[in-house]
Amino acid sequence: MAKPTDVDIRAALRGGLPDRYLTPDDIAAMFEVPLDTVYQWRRKRTGPPGFRIGKHLRYDPADVRAYVAKCKTADQIAA
Numbered sequence: 893m894a895k896p897t898d899v900d901i902r903a904a905l906r907g908g909l910p911d912r913y914l915t916p917d918d919i920a921a922m923f924e925v926p927l928d929t930v931y932q933w934r935r936k937r938t939g940p941p942g943f944r945i946g947k948h949l950r951y952d953p954a955d956v957r958a959y960v961a962k963c964k965t966a967d968q969i970a971a
Contacts, residue, residue: 909953916942916949919956 919940920927933939934949940959942951 909956911953913945913950914953914956915951919951922956 914922916927916930916934919930923930930939934942940951940956942949942955944950
């Protein structure tokens with residue numbers, strides 16, 4: 893059961909991202925893709941840019957927003 897402090901990460905993507913660094917699990921939930929896809933994006937440098945804190949991979953919400961905006965713009969240009 894969700895706790896009152898839990899964030900629905902997909903709703904957060906639509907209404908503004910959480911004020912914390914995001915994990916690969918958060919990114920997978922946001923985009924509704926398998927976690928393996930998030931790691932493939934990282935290896936291929938095609939997804940939102942991430943960074944390491946020690947051995948932990950994190951994503952800055954501002955970078956994720958910029959990535960989504962870039963994808964939307966590219967989609968509109970292609971259409």
